[in-house]
Amino acid sequence: MATDEQVHKVSLKVLVDKEKNKVIFAEAGKDFVDALLSILTLPLGTIARLVAKESNIPPVKFGSLSSLYESVSHLEDKYLRTQTCKEMLLQPRNSMESYCKHVKLNIDDTEPxxxxxxxxxxxxxxxxxxxxxxxxxxxxxxxxxxxxxxxxEVIPGNGFVNEIATFIICDDLSVLPNVVGTSVSLLRKLGIKDMATIDERNVDISKREVVDILKLSLLSKTPLTDFILEKKDDNFNPINQPQIGIGEKSSYESRKMDVKVLVRKSDSKILFVEAEADFADYFSVCSLYLWVECCTCLMDALP
Structure with a gap:
C-alpha cells in the first residue's frame, strides 16, 4: 500500500548552472507554489514546532524563538491563566486554515x-x-x-493560485509568473550566455521536502541551491545558524513595562529577564521582528 509520502508528491523542473554548482531557477505548477505560499500563513508557534522536527535535514533552532517555544512546553499548568493557554501557544490555529487544508502538500500538522x-x-x-x-x-x-x-463550512477555494498558472521559483524563493520572457530575462540577469552550462533536472517534492525548504529558508539566502544540490558547508550547523535581518530601529514610547535584567559583566550578555505576566503575554503574541528589536532595546537601555 502506498504511503502518504509516495502519493502526495509534485514535480519541479530545475535548471542548474553546472559551472557554479548553483540553482538558476525552478519551474513549478500550482501544487508546489501553493505549498510554498502557505508557509507565509503559519503562526510562529507552528514554525518553531515544524523546524524542530526531523526531516531530511536535522532539527533547526529558529533563533531564540525555539527556546521560547520549548520553555512554554515545559511550563507547568499552575503558572498559566487557564488550562487551554498552553494549547493556544504551542498549537496555534492558522487563520487561513480553510485555504491551506486544500493544499496538496500542506505541512501544517496542527489538529483541524x-x-x-x-x-x-x-x-x-x-x-x-x-x-x-x-x-x-x-x-x-x-x-x-x-x-x-x-x-x-463555506469552502473558499482550492489553495492560493490559479490551476492553469505556472511559475518561476528563484533560488531565494521569489515567485514570478512564468510568462514569455521571464526565464530569458533571469538568465540574462545572472550572466548566463552558454546554454551548454545548464543542466535540467526533475525533482519530486513531498511534504517532508517542503519542511526541508522551510528550514533552509530560515538559514540561507539560497535555499533552493542548498536543497536541490545538498550543498555541504563546513561551517553549516542548522542548530545554531539562523540568518535574520533586522530593519531600522523604531521607538515604542506609548507603553512601558518594568523588567529585571541579569547581565554577565564579562561580555555584557543578557542571561535572563525577570518580568510580570504582561511582559510574557506580549512576547507570546508579538512578531519576530518586534521580539528581536525589544531585546536590542533592552541592551541599549542598560547602563
Whole structure:
C-alpha cells in the first residue's frame, strides 16, 4: 500500500548552472507554489514546532524563538491563566486554515479546528450562546465547553493560485509568473550566455521536502541551491545558524513595562529577564521582528 509520502508528491523542473554548482531557477505548477505560499500563513508557534522536527535535514533552532517555544512546553499548568493557554501557544490555529487544508502538500500538522459549546444544554438559553475552539475552555457558567458542534463550512477555494498558472521559483524563493520572457530575462540577469552550462533536472517534492525548504529558508539566502544540490558547508550547523535581518530601529514610547535584567559583566550578555505576566503575554503574541528589536532595546537601555 502506498504511503502518504509516495502519493502526495509534485514535480519541479530545475535548471542548474553546472559551472557554479548553483540553482538558476525552478519551474513549478500550482501544487508546489501553493505549498510554498502557505508557509507565509503559519503562526510562529507552528514554525518553531515544524523546524524542530526531523526531516531530511536535522532539527533547526529558529533563533531564540525555539527556546521560547520549548520553555512554554515545559511550563507547568499552575503558572498559566487557564488550562487551554498552553494549547493556544504551542498549537496555534492558522487563520487561513480553510485555504491551506486544500493544499496538496500542506505541512501544517496542527489538529483541524473544532468547535465546542457548554456541556450544560440549558446554558445557552440562560446566558447566551458561547462558542470555543478549545475543548477545555470554561464557559461563563463555570462548566467545560466540551460539547462538539459542527457548523456549516463555506469552502473558499482550492489553495492560493490559479490551476492553469505556472511559475518561476528563484533560488531565494521569489515567485514570478512564468510568462514569455521571464526565464530569458533571469538568465540574462545572472550572466548566463552558454546554454551548454545548464543542466535540467526533475525533482519530486513531498511534504517532508517542503519542511526541508522551510528550514533552509530560515538559514540561507539560497535555499533552493542548498536543497536541490545538498550543498555541504563546513561551517553549516542548522542548530545554531539562523540568518535574520533586522530593519531600522523604531521607538515604542506609548507603553512601558518594568523588567529585571541579569547581565554577565564579562561580555555584557543578557542571561535572563525577570518580568510580570504582561511582559510574557506580549512576547507570546508579538512578531519576530518586534521580539528581536525589544531585546536590542533592552541592551541599549542598560547602563
Amino acid at each position: 479546528t473544532k468547535y465546542f459549546l457548554c456541556a450544560n444544554l440549558n446554558c445557552s438559553i440562560v446566558s447566551g450562546r458561547q462558542l470555543s475552539i478549545f475543548r477545555y475552555q470554561r464557559c461563563r457558567c463555570g462548566n467545560l465547553m466540551n460539547r462538539e458542534v459542527f457548523p456549516i
